[in-house]
Amino acid sequence: VTGRLITESPVPALLSVAAETDTLVVGTLGLGRAAGVLVGSVSLRVAGRAPCPVVLVRAGRSAADEHLPAAPGLAPDEIPSIPYRAVVLGLDVDSACDEPIGFAFEAARRRRTELRVCHVHEPDGGAGPEGAAAAEHAVIALLRPWHEKYPDVSVATTVTEGRAGDELVRATDGAGLVVVGRRISGSRLGERLGQVAHAVVQHAECPVAVVPHD
Numbered sequence: 534v535t536g537r538l539i540t541e542s543p544v545p546a547l548l549s550v551a552a553e554t555d556t557l558v559v560g561t562l563g564l565g566r567a568a569g570v571l572v573g574s575v576s577l578r579v580a581g582r583a584p585c586p587v588v589l590v591r592a593g594r595s596a597a598d599e600h601l602p603a604a605p606g607l608a609p610d611e612i613p614s615i616p617y618r619a620v621v622l623g624l625d626v627d628s629a630c631d632e633p634i635g636f637a638f639e640a641a642r643r644r645r646t647e648l649r650v651c652h653v654h655e656p657d658g659g660a661g662p663e664g665a666a667a668a669e670h671a672v673i674a675l676l677r678p679w680h681e682k683y684p685d686v687s688v689a690t691t692v693t694e695g696r697a698g699d700e701l702v703r704a705t706d707g708a709g710l711v712v713v714g715r716r717i718s719g720s721r722l723g724e725r726l727g728q729v730a731h732a733v734v735q736h737a738e739c740p741v742a743v744v745p746h747d
Contacts, residue, residue, distance in 0.1 A: 620709060
Protein backbone atom coordinates (compact mmCIF):
# COMPACT_ATOMS: atom_id res chain seq x y z
CA VAL A 534 0.00 0.00 0.00
CA THR A 535 1.33 3.41 -0.96
CA GLY A 536 -0.08 6.89 -0.41
CA ARG A 537 0.04 10.05 -2.52
CA LEU A 538 -1.07 13.57 -1.67
CA ILE A 539 -2.17 15.38 -4.82
CA THR A 540 -2.80 19.13 -4.64
CA GLU A 541 -5.28 19.25 -7.48
CA SER A 542 -9.05 19.33 -7.98
CA PRO A 543 -10.60 15.91 -7.22
CA VAL A 544 -11.93 15.01 -10.67
CA PRO A 545 -8.75 15.82 -12.69
CA ALA A 546 -6.63 14.17 -10.00
CA LEU A 547 -8.63 10.94 -9.98
CA LEU A 548 -8.80 10.81 -13.77
CA SER A 549 -5.03 11.22 -13.90
CA VAL A 550 -4.61 8.30 -11.52
CA ALA A 551 -7.16 6.26 -13.50
CA ALA A 552 -4.98 6.55 -16.59
CA GLU A 553 -2.24 4.64 -14.76
CA THR A 554 -4.21 1.84 -13.13
CA ASP A 555 -6.39 -1.19 -13.83
CA THR A 556 -9.24 -0.29 -11.47
CA LEU A 557 -10.19 2.85 -9.56
CA VAL A 558 -12.24 2.66 -6.34
CA VAL A 559 -14.12 5.72 -5.08
CA GLY A 560 -16.43 6.23 -2.13
CA THR A 561 -19.94 7.61 -2.43
CA LEU A 562 -22.36 9.13 0.04
CA GLY A 563 -24.88 6.63 1.39
CA LEU A 564 -27.94 8.85 1.82
CA GLY A 565 -30.61 6.15 1.47
CA ARG A 566 -32.97 5.56 -1.43
CA ALA A 567 -35.55 8.03 -0.14
CA ALA A 568 -33.10 10.84 -0.82
CA GLY A 569 -33.23 10.11 -4.55
CA VAL A 570 -29.69 11.15 -5.39
CA LEU A 571 -27.18 8.92 -3.65
CA VAL A 572 -23.90 9.68 -5.38
CA GLY A 573 -21.74 12.79 -5.27
CA SER A 574 -20.96 14.73 -8.42
CA VAL A 575 -17.25 13.85 -8.20
CA SER A 576 -17.99 10.11 -8.22
CA LEU A 577 -20.43 10.44 -11.11
CA ARG A 578 -18.05 12.53 -13.20
CA VAL A 579 -15.14 10.18 -12.59
CA ALA A 580 -17.22 7.08 -13.34
CA GLY A 581 -18.44 8.70 -16.56
CA ARG A 582 -15.00 9.66 -17.84
CA ALA A 583 -12.35 7.31 -16.45
CA PRO A 584 -10.50 5.11 -18.98
CA CYS A 585 -10.46 2.17 -16.53
CA PRO A 586 -13.19 0.39 -14.55
CA VAL A 587 -14.45 2.44 -11.61
CA VAL A 588 -15.92 0.74 -8.54
CA LEU A 589 -18.20 2.94 -6.45
CA VAL A 590 -18.65 1.90 -2.82
CA ARG A 591 -21.26 3.35 -0.47
CA ALA A 592 -20.09 5.10 2.68
CA GLY A 593 -20.53 2.94 5.74
CA ARG A 594 -19.98 -0.41 4.05
CA SER A 595 -17.54 -2.83 5.66
CA ALA A 596 -15.67 -5.94 4.57
CA ALA A 597 -18.37 -8.05 6.21
CA ASP A 598 -20.98 -6.62 3.84
CA GLU A 599 -19.26 -8.35 0.91
CA HIS A 600 -20.02 -11.73 2.48
CA LEU A 601 -23.19 -13.67 3.24
CA PRO A 602 -24.64 -13.17 6.74
CA ALA A 603 -22.52 -14.77 9.44
CA ALA A 604 -23.49 -16.27 12.76
CA PRO A 605 -23.60 -13.86 15.73
CA GLY A 606 -20.35 -13.48 17.59
CA LEU A 607 -18.11 -14.20 14.61
CA ALA A 608 -14.63 -12.76 15.07
CA PRO A 609 -13.41 -10.26 12.44
CA ASP A 610 -10.58 -12.57 11.40
CA GLU A 611 -13.16 -15.23 10.53
CA ILE A 612 -15.05 -13.07 8.02
CA PRO A 613 -12.92 -14.04 4.97
CA SER A 614 -13.98 -17.67 5.44
CA ILE A 615 -17.67 -16.76 4.92
CA PRO A 616 -18.79 -17.13 1.27
CA TYR A 617 -19.04 -13.97 -0.79
CA ARG A 618 -22.34 -12.58 -2.02
CA ALA A 619 -23.11 -13.04 -5.72
CA VAL A 620 -21.85 -10.80 -8.52
CA VAL A 621 -24.51 -9.36 -10.84
CA LEU A 622 -23.86 -8.43 -14.48
CA GLY A 623 -26.23 -6.19 -16.39
CA LEU A 624 -26.06 -7.51 -19.95
CA ASP A 625 -27.39 -5.81 -23.08
CA VAL A 626 -27.22 -8.36 -25.90
CA ASP A 627 -27.62 -5.64 -28.53
CA SER A 628 -24.43 -3.87 -27.50
CA ALA A 629 -22.55 -6.45 -25.45
CA CYS A 630 -18.78 -6.08 -25.22
CA ASP A 631 -16.05 -8.20 -23.72
CA GLU A 632 -14.84 -5.72 -21.11
CA PRO A 633 -17.86 -5.70 -18.74
CA ILE A 634 -18.47 -9.43 -19.21
CA GLY A 635 -14.84 -10.30 -18.55
CA PHE A 636 -14.74 -8.03 -15.49
CA ALA A 637 -17.83 -9.73 -14.04
CA PHE A 638 -16.58 -13.27 -14.66
CA GLU A 639 -13.20 -12.45 -13.17
CA ALA A 640 -14.81 -10.83 -10.12
CA ALA A 641 -16.95 -13.95 -9.55
CA ARG A 642 -13.94 -16.21 -10.02
CA ARG A 643 -11.85 -14.29 -7.50
CA ARG A 644 -14.68 -14.38 -4.97
CA ARG A 645 -15.55 -18.02 -5.74
CA THR A 646 -19.17 -17.03 -5.92
CA GLU A 647 -22.10 -17.15 -8.33
CA LEU A 648 -22.42 -14.79 -11.28
CA ARG A 649 -25.98 -13.65 -11.98
CA VAL A 650 -26.43 -12.33 -15.50
CA CYS A 651 -29.47 -10.10 -15.94
CA HIS A 652 -30.76 -9.05 -19.36
CA VAL A 653 -33.78 -6.75 -19.59
CA HIS A 654 -35.61 -6.13 -22.84
CA GLU A 655 -38.12 -3.39 -23.42
CA PRO A 656 -41.83 -4.25 -23.90
CA ASP A 657 -42.03 -5.62 -27.42
CA GLY A 658 -45.51 -4.50 -28.41
CA GLY A 659 -47.06 -7.94 -28.57
CA ALA A 660 -44.14 -10.17 -29.52
CA GLY A 661 -44.77 -11.94 -26.22
CA PRO A 662 -43.11 -15.29 -25.54
CA GLU A 663 -41.34 -15.26 -28.89
CA GLY A 664 -39.48 -12.09 -27.96
CA ALA A 665 -38.49 -13.44 -24.57
CA ALA A 666 -37.31 -16.73 -26.11
CA ALA A 667 -35.20 -14.90 -28.68
CA ALA A 668 -33.60 -12.83 -25.91
CA GLU A 669 -32.84 -15.97 -23.88
CA HIS A 670 -31.20 -17.65 -26.87
CA ALA A 671 -29.11 -14.53 -27.51
CA VAL A 672 -27.90 -14.47 -23.90
CA ILE A 673 -27.00 -18.18 -23.98
CA ALA A 674 -25.07 -17.79 -27.23
CA LEU A 675 -23.24 -14.70 -25.99
CA LEU A 676 -22.13 -16.34 -22.75
CA ARG A 677 -21.10 -19.70 -24.25
CA PRO A 678 -17.40 -18.80 -24.80
CA TRP A 679 -17.22 -17.30 -21.31
CA HIS A 680 -18.49 -20.53 -19.78
CA GLU A 681 -15.62 -22.28 -21.55
CA LYS A 682 -13.07 -19.71 -20.33
CA TYR A 683 -14.37 -19.77 -16.74
CA PRO A 684 -15.62 -23.34 -16.21
CA ASP A 685 -15.48 -23.00 -12.42
CA VAL A 686 -17.84 -20.00 -12.29
CA SER A 687 -21.46 -20.87 -11.60
CA VAL A 688 -23.72 -18.71 -13.78
CA ALA A 689 -27.44 -18.01 -13.44
CA THR A 690 -29.19 -16.02 -16.17
CA THR A 691 -32.39 -14.00 -15.94
CA VAL A 692 -34.27 -12.45 -18.86
CA THR A 693 -37.03 -10.03 -17.92
CA GLU A 694 -39.17 -7.41 -19.60
CA GLY A 695 -39.39 -3.85 -18.35
CA ARG A 696 -37.25 -0.79 -17.76
CA ALA A 697 -33.64 -1.91 -17.69
CA GLY A 698 -32.49 0.41 -14.92
CA ASP A 699 -35.33 -0.49 -12.56
CA GLU A 700 -35.09 -4.23 -13.16
CA LEU A 701 -31.32 -4.29 -12.77
CA VAL A 702 -31.50 -2.40 -9.48
CA ARG A 703 -33.99 -5.00 -8.23
CA ALA A 704 -31.63 -7.77 -9.31
CA THR A 705 -28.88 -6.37 -7.08
CA ASP A 706 -30.81 -7.07 -3.89
CA GLY A 707 -28.49 -9.12 -1.68
CA ALA A 708 -25.60 -8.97 -4.17
CA GLY A 709 -22.00 -8.13 -3.33
CA LEU A 710 -21.19 -6.33 -6.59
CA VAL A 711 -23.01 -5.25 -9.75
CA VAL A 712 -21.20 -4.69 -13.05
CA VAL A 713 -22.49 -2.37 -15.76
CA GLY A 714 -20.91 -1.15 -18.97
CA ARG A 715 -20.26 2.40 -20.19
CA ARG A 716 -19.80 3.03 -23.87
CA ILE A 717 -16.86 5.19 -24.94
CA SER A 718 -17.24 7.33 -28.05
CA GLY A 719 -15.41 10.19 -29.69
CA SER A 720 -18.04 12.71 -28.64
CA ARG A 721 -18.84 14.28 -25.28
CA LEU A 722 -21.66 11.75 -24.93
CA GLY A 723 -18.94 9.23 -24.21
CA GLU A 724 -17.97 11.20 -21.10
CA ARG A 725 -21.06 10.44 -19.06
CA LEU A 726 -23.01 7.46 -17.83
CA GLY A 727 -25.84 5.99 -19.88
CA GLN A 728 -29.34 5.87 -18.43
CA VAL A 729 -29.08 2.30 -17.16
CA ALA A 730 -25.65 2.73 -15.58
CA HIS A 731 -26.77 6.01 -14.03
CA ALA A 732 -29.84 4.38 -12.45
CA VAL A 733 -27.78 1.53 -11.02
CA VAL A 734 -25.07 3.83 -9.66
CA GLN A 735 -27.69 6.03 -8.01
CA HIS A 736 -29.89 3.34 -6.48
CA ALA A 737 -28.07 0.02 -6.02
CA GLU A 738 -27.14 -0.65 -2.41
CA CYS A 739 -24.09 -2.80 -3.22
CA PRO A 740 -20.82 -1.60 -4.81
CA VAL A 741 -21.13 -0.81 -8.53
CA ALA A 742 -18.40 -1.43 -11.10
CA VAL A 743 -18.69 0.80 -14.17
CA VAL A 744 -16.61 -0.72 -16.97
CA PRO A 745 -15.84 1.33 -20.10
CA HIS A 746 -15.97 -0.32 -23.51
CA ASP A 747 -15.86 0.68 -27.18
